[in-house]
Amino acid sequence: MTQKVLSKNGNEPPAVNAAPPKQPAIKPLPDDALIIIPMRNTVLFPGVISPITVGRIQSVSAAQEAVRSEKKIGFLLQRDPQTNDVQPSDLYWVGTAGQVVRYITGAEGTHHLVVQGQSRFRVLEFLPGWPYLVARVQMVSQKEDSNPEIEARFLQLKAQAVEAIGLLPSAPEELTVVVQGMTSPALLADMVANLLDIKNEDKQDLLETFDLKRRLDKVLEHLSERVGVLRISKEIGDKTKKEFDERQREHVLREQMRQIQKELGEGEDTAAELEELKKAIADAGMPDEVHKHAVKEFKRLQRMGEGSAEGSMLRTYLEWLAELPWKESSVQEIDIAKARQILDEDHYGLDKIKRRILEHLAVRKLNPEGKSPILCFVGPPGVGKTSLGQSIARATGRKFQRIALGGVHDEAEIRGHRRTYIGALPGNVIQAIRRAESRTCVLMFDEIDKLGQGGFHGDPSSALLEVLDPEQNSKFRDNYLGVDFDLSKVMFITTANMLDTIPGPLRDRMEIIQLPGYTEEEKLEIAKRYLVKRQLDANGLKPEQVTVSEDTLRSVIRDYTREAGVRTLEREIGAVLRHVAMRIAEGAKEKIVIEPKDLHGILGAKRFESELAERTSVPGVATGLAWTSVGGDILFIEASRTPGTGKLILTGQLGEVMKESAQAALTLAKVFTAQTLEKTDIHIHVPAGATPKDGPSAGVAMFLSLISLLTAKSIRADVAMTGEISLRGLVLPIGGVKEKTLAALRAGIKTVMLPKRNEKDLEDVPAEAREKLEFVFLERVEEAIRTAIGELPAPGERKAA
Ligand SMILES: Nc1ncnc2c1ncn2[C@@H]1O[C@H](COP(=O)(O)OP(=O)(O)OP(=O)(O)O)[C@@H](O)[C@H]1O
Ligand SMILES: [Mg+2]
Numbered sequence: 159m160t161q162k163v164l165s166k167n168g169n170e171p172p173a174v175n176a177a178p179p180k181q182p183a184i185k186p187l188p189d190d191a192l193i194i195i196p197m198r199n200t201v202l203f204p205g206v207i208s209p210i211t212v213g214r215i216q217s218v219s220a221a222q223e224a225v226r227s228e229k230k231i232g233f234l235l236q237r238d239p240q241t242n243d244v245q246p247s248d249l250y251w252v253g254t255a256g257q258v259v260r261y262i263t264g265a266e267g268t269h270h271l272v273v274q275g276q277s278r279f280r281v282l283e284f285l286p287g288w289p290y291l292v293a294r295v296q297m298v299s300q301k302e303d304s305n306p307e308i309e310a311r312f313l314q315l316k317a318q319a320v321e322a323i324g325l326l327p328s329a330p331e332e333l334t335v336v337v338q339g340m341t342s343p344a345l346l347a348d349m350v351a352n353l354l355d356i357k358n359e360d361k362q363d364l365l366e367t368f369d370l371k372r373r374l375d376k377v378l379e380h381l382s383e384r385v386g387v388l389r390i391s392k393e394i395g396d397k398t399k400k401e402f403d404e405r406q407r408e409h410v411l412r413e414q415m416r417q418i419q420k421e422l423g424e425g426e427d428t429a430a431e432l433e434e435l436k437k438a439i440a441d442a443g444m445p446d447e448v449h450k451h452a453v454k455e456f457k458r459l460q461r462m463g464e465g466s467a468e469g470s471m472l473r474t475y476l477e478w479l480a481e482l483p484w485k486e487s488s489v490q491e492i493d494i495a496k497a498r499q500i501l502d503e504d505h506y507g508l509d510k511i512k513r514r515i516l517e518h519l520a521v522r523k524l525n526p527e528g529k530s531p532i533l534c535f536v537g538p539p540g541v542g543k544t545s546l547g548q549s550i551a552r553a554t555g556r557k558f559q560r561i562a563l564g565g566v567h568d569e570a571e572i573r574g575h576r577r578t579y580i581g582a583l584p585g586n587v588i589q590a591i592r593r594a595e596s597r598t599c600v601l602m603f604d605e606i607d608k609l610g611q612g613g614f615h616g617d618p619s620s621a622l623l624e625v626l627d628p629e630q631n632s633k634f635r636d637n638y639l640g641v642d643f644d645l646s647k648v649m650f651i652t653t654a655n656m657l658d659t660i661p662g663p664l665r666d667r668m669e670i671i672q673l674p675g676y677t678e679e680e681k682l683e684i685a686k687r688y689l690v691k692r693q694l695d696a697n698g699l700k701p702e703q704v705t706v707s708e709d710t711l712r713s714v715i716r717d718y719t720r721e722a723g724v725r726t727l728e729r730e731i732g733a734v735l736r737h738v739a740m741r742i743a744e745g746a747k748e749k750i751v752i753e754p755k756d757l758h759g760i761l762g763a764k765r766f767e768s769e770l771a772e773r774t775s776v777p778g779v780a781t782g783l784a785w786t787s788v789g790g791d792i793l794f795i796e797a798s799r800t801p802g803t804g805k806l807i808l809t810g811q812l813g814e815v816m817k818e819s820a821q822a823a824l825t826l827a828k829v830f831t832a833q834t835l836e837k838t839d840i841h842i843h844v845p846a847g848a849t850p851k852d853g854p855s856a857g858v859a860m861f862l863s864l865i866s867l868l869t870a871k872s873i874r875a876d877v878a879m880t881g882e883i884s885l886r887g888l889v890l891p892i893g894g895v896k897e898k899t900l901a902a903l904r905a906g907i908k909t910v911m912l913p914k915r916n917e918k919d920l921e922d923v924p925a926e927a928r929e930k931l932e933f934v935f936l937e938r939v940e941e942a943i944r945t946a947i948g949e950l951p952a953p954g955e956r957k958a959a
Contacts, residue, residue: 187292192232192255192279193220194291198239201361202254202275203348204300210271214242218269220290221258230255232279232295235362244291251281252366255297275348278365298368300344306811311374312343318381319350325388344370347377354380432460435476443485448641452479475577478584479639482592486647489598490555492523497553504549505542506684507676514671515550522649529628534606534652534660537673538789538897540723543653544604551600556649559590560602563622567610572621574638584638587625587645598647606664607654619661626650626667674896675722675789677903677926678715684724685711685731693732697739704738704750706731713754717764720904722789722897734760774875778867780946782844782859783880783902783910785894790901792878795844795856797863802839810844813852820860822885826939827864830950840864855892857883858911858942865943869950876908877946881916881936889936895919903927911936911945 187193195210195217202208210233212218224231234253241248256273263269278298285292304312319337323329340346351364351373360380367373439452455476462469497519501512515533522530533550535543544560551558566572566586574585583589591597609619624630625645632646652668654660660668676684690706714734719726737760738750758764773779778797783790808820820842828835842860858881866873880898882890891913902910903926912919914935920928934945943950 185287187227187229188285188294190282190296191285191292191294193224193229193288194232194234194249194253194281194284194293195220196236196244196249196291197233198236199358200233201235201352201358201365202233202256202273203352203361203365204254204275204277205345205348206275206352207259208273208275208352210273212269212271216290221261221269221271223290225258225261230257230276231273232256232281232293233273233275234281235358239358246281246284246291246293249281250362250366252298252362253279253281254365255279255295278368300370302342302344304343307371308343308374311371311378312346315343315346315350315374315378315381316340318378318385319346322381322385322388325385325392343374347373350377350381354384356380435473435480438480439476442480442482444479445484445642448479448484451641452476471577475638478588478592479641482588482639482643483595483597486597489647492519492554494520494523500553501546501549504552505546506687507680508542508546508673511546511671511673514669515546518669519550519554531669532626532650532652532667534654534665534668534670535673536654536657536670538655538675538722540721540725540728541673541675541789542723543673544602547600547602547651547653550649550651554600554649557594557596557599558602559594559599560604561586561590562604563618564605564608565610566618569618569621570637572618572625574636576637577640582638584636585621587634588636588639588643591643591645591648597644598649600649600651603650603652605654606652607656607659609661619664623663623667626652626664674922675900676724677900677924678712679926680924681715681724681727682708682711685715685727689724689728689731690735693728693735696732697735699735699739699742702749703742704735704752706734706752707754710734710752710754710757713757714761716904716906718757718761720765720791722900730761774873777870777872778863780859780863780866780873781875781878781905781907782856783878783898784856785853785897790894790897790899792901792905792907793844793856795842795859795863797860797867798841798843799835799838799867800841801837804834804836805839807839807841808843809841812844815854816844816852816856819854819857819882822883823857823860823864825885826861826883826887827868830865830939830943831868833868840867853892854882854890855880855894857881858889858936858939861939862942862946865950866947869947871947873946874909876906877911878902878905878907878909879911879936879942879946881911881913881942883939887939889913889939889942891915896922896924899923899927899931903931908932909934909945911942 195212196214197210200208200210202210212221221231223229232253232255234249234251236244236248237250238248254275255277256275258271259274260272261269262272277300279295280298282294282296285294316337320334323331323333323337337346337349340349347364347370351361354361354377364373364376364380367376436456439449439456442449442452444452455472459469459472459476462472494516498512498516501515505512518530518533521528535546537543547560548558570585572585572587574588575582584592587601590601591599594601603622606622609622625634628646631648632644633642634645635642652664657665657670686708690711691701694701694704711731714730715727718730721727734752734757738752741750752760773794774781780795782793782795784793806821806824808817812820824840824842842863844856858879861883862873862879880892880895882892884890895912895916896919899910899920900923909932911934914937917933917935920933934941936942
């Protein structure tokens with residue numbers, strides 16, 4: 159008798175002559191033993207419910223015995239699905255124990271189980287003496303300790319899984335809800351692993367990856383590969399469908415339109431429009447080759463007759479061609495003196511930066527055909543990168559356009575889609591050129607550091623490289639246009655928050671100009687000269703109606719903002735003036751004067767006032783200085799102790815390097831305080847913000863926070879520090895001195911401790927900061943203790959502390 163496998167899994171083609179199960183006297187199983195069923199084609203995962211068909215006589219009796227005695231079954235994958243008479247060496251030794259939830263005897267003598275996977279196990283040894291396989295096993299328990307690393311992967315996996323479900327035409331929609339509601343990373347990983355369309359060996363590998371983080375990583379990798387494939391196939395499917403739908407729709411609409419036009423007697427309009435397009439093409443000043451191409455396409459359009467979908471696409475295309483600024487608008491010669499005046503008009507301070515810009519312009523002026531590098535402004539938000547670009551445009555008499563690159567993942571966003579795509583358009587470079595109506599404009603690429611990495615849609619950074627490369631950009635070819643457009647006269651400027659993430663080849667083409675941020679005095683000047691005026695205009699107020707005193711501005715800067723740039727400052731000034739506008743609208747007649755005491759009522763409680771003193775009042779808290787993409791910032795490092803076993807616990811999204819430096823700090827602190835801390839756990843936390851922090855430069859601060867904790871003496875509130883430490887107690891140099899110093903000044907710090915070897919970097923620090931801050935240069939950590947905490951008791955007394 160031959161039978162068909164019924165189960166979709168088809169694990170167990172039924173054995174020939176499946177005999178009815180016997181009921182022999184069976185000796186009891188040891189406690190740590192499981193009845194084993196070998197699987198030809200299925201890997202069962204914990205938490206997953208799966209139908210399984212059994213056919214081999216041993217498997218059938220194993221299943222029946224398990225059901226009868228209410229025991230779990232261990233399911234193990236066979237190395238070779240063809241093997242019939244399975245020996246222990248034919249099996250993988252890691253599997254999943256599962257409970258049979260239903261047992262169905264099929265019509266043709268087949269046996270179906272519905273099993274629920276419960277937990278992973280590892281085989282210790284197989285035991286002889288049963289009519290089926292039996293093994294002593296060790297259960298692998300899954301600790302569900304969540305930490306940020308797991309959590310991040312969990313969220314990513316969820317998102318990917320939801321996307322995958324959306325892409326699968328056959329997947330039930332409820333599945334999305336199920337996935338979204340899941341709270342256990344381990345369960346989700348196993349569920350996805352079960353559903354993945356991958357080789358059984360790979361599934362087995364996932365089963366054998368006990369470490370949850372690594373398992374999540376592996377599952378994510380498989381899944382994203384799968385999602386990639388699904389996306390492409392869906393795209394292909396969608397496109398064909400959409401193309402069809404839209405063509406039909408458009409056709410119907412055009413037909414209706416023609417009827418309406420006929421009724422209204424406007425039939426000749428299209429002819430006139432075509433005539434207009436023809437004239438526009440003739441006048442556009444296209445290069446010969448492009449013109450020939452356009453004329454040819456135009457004739458095709460005429461032949462095509464009105465109304466067809468293709469005709470309308472072709473017409474849009476020709477309109478694009480005709481509207482591009484092919485003609486070279488004359489560029490006025492750069493007048494350096496006038497340019498300087500305009501830069502000064504638009505921006506306060508920034509002397510060094512303005513000088514570099516003028517130098518750049520001078521070089522261009524002397525050698526207009528030369529290949530000058532591209533300016534790249536790098537700095538925190540709100541320091542004036544974009545507005546400097548606008549100012550340069552004004553100073554050189556060019557139009558200004560900007561293109562945001564943040565999150566651009568697809569090459570087509572820069573270079574356009576081919577015309578064969580329904581709804582295709584040129585890329586954002588050509589679009590910006592059309593908006594500018596001039597190909598001698600200033601084109602600013604914003605956030606070049608946030609440019610997405612190339613996926614399977616092509617690498618946007620290589621397209622950008624082509625745009626910026628003077629060797630290639632005179633023949634830039636947008637996919638939609640399909641003809642060359644000369645970008646060589648465009649003046650490109652780029653901006654970024656950080657240097658590190660700018661793709662290397664791009665960075666090589668650029669002249670980097672750094673804008674570190676402003677001091678309080680500079681901000682005050684910017685506010686007085688620019689921001690208040692602008693916000694007065696924006697709120698429809700006249701200077702006669704309101705005065706915002708200098709002290710008020712200073713208080714806004716000091717108590718309500720903590721930023722390198724002036725963006726929040728401008729916003730808060732806006733809020734103050736809106737309040738004034740309201741009072742005037744309500745009937746106030748006299749000139750309104752805003753004093754610092756009024757701010758509380760308008761902007762709420764001071765935001766940054768007492769944080770320093772409050773935070774550092776307890777022992778164990780040190781004020782560190784960090785360098786981030788938004789400029790420098792202060793950060794509080796908090797250490798605390800609990801009874802324990804000598805562990806070091808680190809929280810606050812710290813990177814690997816920072817974790818190592820915490821270890822080093824602890825070791826050093828133990829040496830210094832002569833404490834072994836065998837019965838104590840130390841917890842170091844770096845709060846504030848979800849920004850991941852990394853780097854060794856918090857070494858001194860972590861060390862001091864520990865010393866402060868272990869000696870129960872607080873650290874001076876007005877001291878901030880940065881520096882790497884060595885295990886021998888040396889203080890090693892760090893980066894970002896300028897930004898960190900400015901941050902300290904903003905936060906109201908009086909003394910900044912820096913590594914001795916960074917002393918030379920003070921040159922770059924603005925004079926205001928150098929005057930207002932006291933600097934202590936550290937060679938060794940003892941000096942840091944002395945400055946920030948005071949003398950430590952002599953080693954003999956330390957232990958008592
Ligand atoms: N030195 C300055 N003088 C006058 N105004 C300034 C100065 N610096 C910045 N501003 C003003 O601050 C505001 C923010 O500047 P801008 O938009 O250029 O910042 P950005 O550096 O481009 O920031 P992001 O990185 O967020 O794009 C603008 O209104 C700008 O005019
Ligand atoms: Mg900007």
